[in-house]
Amino acid sequence: MSEAYINRISDALKKLFDRHRIVFWYDEGATMYDIFQSLDLEGVSKLEFDGNAFSLKYNMVVAYPDSRFIVYSRFAVPDNEANWLLDLQLAGGMFYADLSSLYAGECHIPMELRSEIVDGHEAFFKVAENRLALAEKLTGSEKKQAIEWCMLLIACRCDGTLDDLLFALFEEEKKGKSTLYKRIVSYKLEDTLWNKLSDKFRYNRERGVKNLIIVLFQADLQRYFGSAELAGDALLFMSKWKDSSRHSETFTYWSHELEQDLNIASVLMQHPVESILKIDTYACVNWIVATTLQSHILNNTIAVDTAEKWIAMRQQLLFFNEAEHTLLALLEACRMLDEVRKSDFSVTSPTGAFQTYYKQWFLIDQHYRHYFQQVAQAENASMLGLITEQIQNVYSNSYLLVLNNNWQSLVDRLDCWQISGITPQTSFYNSYVKPYIEQKKRIFVVISDALRYESMVELDGMIAGLNMFSTSMCTPMLGMIPSYTQLGMAALLPHQMLSYENDNDIVFADGVSTQGTDQRTKVLQSAYKESIALTAETFLSMSSKDAREFFKDFNVIYIYSNVIDKAGDNKTSEGTVFAATQDELNHIVRMVKHIGNCNGSNMLITADHGYLYQNEQLEESDFADFKPMGDIFKVNRRFVIGNNLVEGKAVKTWRSEQLGLKPGVMLQTAKSISRIKVQGAGSRFVHGGSSLQEVVVPVLEVNRSRKTDISQVGIDVIGGASRITSNQHTVSFYQTEPMSEKVKARSLRMGFYDDKGGLISDLVTLVFDSMATESVLREKKHTFTFKSSVSRLNGKEVELRLEELITGSDQYKLYKMASYRISILFSAEF
Numbered sequence: 001m002s003e004a005y006i007n008r009i010s011d012a013l014k015k016l017f018d019r020h021r022i023v024f025w026y027d028e029g030a031t032m033y034d035i036f037q038s039l040d041l042e043g044v045s046k047l048e049f050d051g052n053a054f055s056l057k058y059n060m061v062v063a064y065p066d067s068r069f070i071v072y073s074r075f076a077v078p079d080n081e082a083n084w085l086l087d088l089q090l091a092g093g094m095f096y097a098d099l100s101s102l103y104a105g106e107c108h109i110p111m112e113l114r115s116e117i118v119d120g121h122e123a124f125f126k127v128a129e130n131r132l133a134l135a136e137k138l139t140g141s142e143k144k145q146a147i148e149w150c151m152l153l154i155a156c157r158c159d160g161t162l163d164d165l166l167f168a169l170f171e172e173e174k175k176g177k178s179t180l181y182k183r184i185v186s187y188k189l190e191d192t193l194w195n196k197l198s199d200k201f202r203y204n205r206e207r208g209v210k211n212l213i214i215v216l217f218q219a220d221l222q223r224y225f226g227s228a229e230l231a232g233d234a235l236l237f238m239s240k241w242k243d244s245s246r247h248s249e250t251f252t253y254w255s256h257e258l259e260q261d262l263n264i265a266s267v268l269m270q271h272p273v274e275s276i277l278k279i280d281t282y283a284c285v286n287w288i289v290a291t292t293l294q295s296h297i298l299n300n301t302i303a304v305d306t307a308e309k310w311i312a313m314r315q316q317l318l319f320f321n322e323a324e325h326t327l328l329a330l331l332e333a334c335r336m337l338d339e340v341r342k343s344d345f346s347v348t349s350p351t352g353a354f355q356t357y358y359k360q361w362f363l364i365d366q367h368y369r370h371y372f373q374q375v376a377q378a379e380n381a382s383m384l385g386l387i388t389e390q391i392q393n394v395y396s397n398s399y400l401l402v403l404n405n406n407w408q409s410l411v412d413r414l415d416c417w418q419i420s421g422i423t424p425q426t427s428f429y430n431s432y433v434k435p436y437i438e439q440k441k442r443i444f445v446v447i448s449d450a451l452r453y454e455s456m457v458e459l460d461g462m463i464a465g466l467n468m469f470s471t472s473m474c475t476p477m478l479g480m481i482p483s484y485t486q487l488g489m490a491a492l493l494p495h496q497m498l499s500y501e502n503d504n505d506i507v508f509a510d511g512v513s514t515q516g517t518d519q520r521t522k523v524l525q526s527a528y529k530e531s532i533a534l535t536a537e538t539f540l541s542m543s544s545k546d547a548r549e550f551f552k553d554f555n556v557i558y559i560y561s562n563v564i565d566k567a568g569d570n571k572t573s574e575g576t577v578f579a580a581t582q583d584e585l586n587h588i589v590r591m592v593k594h595i596g597n598c599n600g601s602n603m604l605i606t607a608d609h610g611y612l613y614q615n616e617q618l619e620e621s622d623f624a625d626f627k628p629m630g631d632i633f634k635v636n637r638r639f640v641i642g643n644n645l646v647e648g649k650a651v652k653t654w655r656s657e658q659l660g661l662k663p664g665v666m667l668q669t670a671k672s673i674s675r676i677k678v679q680g681a682g683s684r685f686v687h688g689g690s691s692l693q694e695v696v697v698p699v700l701e702v703n704r705s706r707k708t709d710i711s712q713v714g715i716d717v718i719g720g721a722s723r724i725t726s727n728q729h730t731v732s733f734y735q736t737e738p739m740s741e742k743v744k745a746r747s748l749r750m751g752f753y754d755d756k757g758g759l760i761s762d763l764v765t766l767v768f769d770s771m772a773t774e775s776v777l778r779e780k781k782h783t784f785t786f787k788s789s790v791s792r793l794n795g796k797e798v799e800l801r802l803e804e805l806i807t808g809s810d811q812y813k814l815y816k817m818a819s820y821r822i823s824i825l826f827s828a829e830f
Helices: 003-017 033-038 053-063 086-091 099-106 111-117 119-125 128-137 144-155 162-174 179-186 190-201 209-225 232-243 248-261 264-268 284-299 304-315 324-342 350-375 381-411 425-438 453-464 485-491 517-527 536-541 544-553 564-568 574-597 788-793
Strands: 022-026 044-048 068-073 093-095 443-448 469-473 498-500 507-509 531-535 556-561 602-607 631-635 639-643 651-655 666-670 699-704 715-717 728-735 746-753 764-768 779-785 797-805 812-822
Touching (some): 003 022, 003 033, 003 093, 022 086, 053 068, 099 111, 099 119, 111 119, 111 144, 119 128, 119 144, 128 144, 144 162, 144 179, 144 190, 162 179, 162 190, 162 209, 162 232, 162 248, 209 232, 209 248, 232 248, 232 779, 264 284, 284 304, 284 324, 284 381, 304 324, 324 350, 324 381, 350 381, 350 453, 350 574, 425 485, 425 556, 425 602, 425 699, 443 574, 453 574, 453 602, 453 699, 485 498, 485 507, 517 556, 531 536, 536 574, 574 602, 574 699, 715 797, 728 746, 728 764, 746 812, 764 779
Parallel strands (some): 022 068, 022 093, 044 068, 443 556, 443 602
Antiparallel strands (some): 469 699, 498 507, 602 699, 631 639, 639 666, 715 728, 728 779, 746 764, 746 797
């Protein structure tokens, strides 16, 4: 016999002695006697059994009770009645030297199962790697079914669960391969697999990996309509698959594949959209919702709160990101159109019109901006084509033109540019900055070029949501006209009189030019020596340490940012002004944080002017029938500055003193939203006129405290039945307070666990982000589905665990726990 075979016998015996003190070897015919004789096992005495049972027993039990023995017999195993060593044999181990027995011994397989297991799966045991892995898993006490299950997991290179095995098979099927399944078949383990699936999932359909995937997806979809072909454990598997970070890509692949193969969209379109909103099996649900929303919006047949509820429901589900921007664009369209329809744009006084704009009408401009921000990123821009046409038409013709025509009628009757009860922009320094100087407090003033009021409202929410920052939105100021950068920036500086000198559009404050940060520093220091002006880029380039050192000598710091106007005033980039607005908001938030890191506690954020923007190609009728004439030293799409200007119906002509400026200059502003024809200039983004969008200038006060002021909403498990009486159980969760800037949303993963910490239900993640003030609207429900084996826990306590993700990790911590008792009389078929 080969040395390898002898070594295998020796190794098998050593493993037996790891578990037994005495090992019996019956070798009928003494075919292995020479090998027995040659064995040299450390610490093991060799004995031969040949009618000497009593002397052997004496040696092994009395003389040497702690020693190890191998008892060899050249005869067959005697009958129990005639076997005087039966007690020792039953307590010890049995050794067989044939190959299948050696494999069984090597893998700790009971000899009575040797034929069924080893001979039945011969190909498996021929692979040394398989035997090694199986030996590590078995203890010698397992039954046939458990052993074959271990073999199946080893064949698929999996750990310990059916879920892991299926993930491996589905991943391979996705790649168009079948190596694992062919191996299962070659090892004759396919019955083990399909019997397990029949037992756990109630799957009894045609065998095949792809067919199993199809049936699983069909069952997952069926459950949303009150039935499912498979057992609850199969549905729990699908829930786990969707939620798995490791295997979600495979789920997504098969979802898209089967969506096409099974024509799922046409099936779901037969159902009311409200009945499919919670489905997360297929991505096409998003597009069905989008198509339905599109139709409703075009026909004005949906309420805003309904659209918001639909989107909120989809937002928390798988695949939302595949249609996110398209759906959010539709929601913004719905909101904007609703605001326009419910608004009355008639005006009776300048004060009333100004106030109504900053309290209500600004929302239309905000939704318009948000709509086009989403359109720019839309996954299906063609779906939004008709909506975009409607949005552009309603915004320009039903809102922008109507409102500003009415507003212009009031402006035309003004003898001077001022509105009762509204702070003029020229008073900014005295009204907002000077009080900080008088209180000897350092103040940072951030001035954003062309930051509109509607954008400042959004910025207010962003900063208010920061830890240790509080905000106060002030009543907006009446911006200067012409509403352009030079004049608006000058108005925010300390001065007695603003003026035009040298026949150009540069504005002087008390005889000092205000163009550039050096000149603005000079103007600031003329009023208060400890002042300085600098650009946002300069400020952000400083480290916190350097900035703290730099600002020791200054208590008034003006910081200028120019992201929006820079994009909008360029003809080639004016179409990106809404994207630039979002960039600017993020830019300012960064500055606010940096100011805080520099120990700055007090901030003011404002703008020089707003703007008009229409996201469409303008018609000839949008331009004024007017040609500027006179001694002109500045002409723009919205204004003219000069002397001896010729008046026209399309513009309002002002004397500089009517606008609060030094006398001696004439100015003209285009009426309503019309543009003056200027060669080479952009036309969609304009400012300089007197429209509400241009002259409602925002002011935001920001303060930084030293204490954390951010919290999260609290979640309670609402009382009720604490007994679980079926394989499905609905639990209600209550959000204890509304979400706000300082009270953030909370995301919780929830599931039921047994007393050993084993998951016995589906896992669900719910996001609690309701801003509703009515408590009943802050309640959420989820129906948990339990494993089919849950009835085995009858009469025992189980835990509902609410867990939240630990920031910066993939680990969870316990947030809250509730106890329930299982009271299921029988395991329901589900």
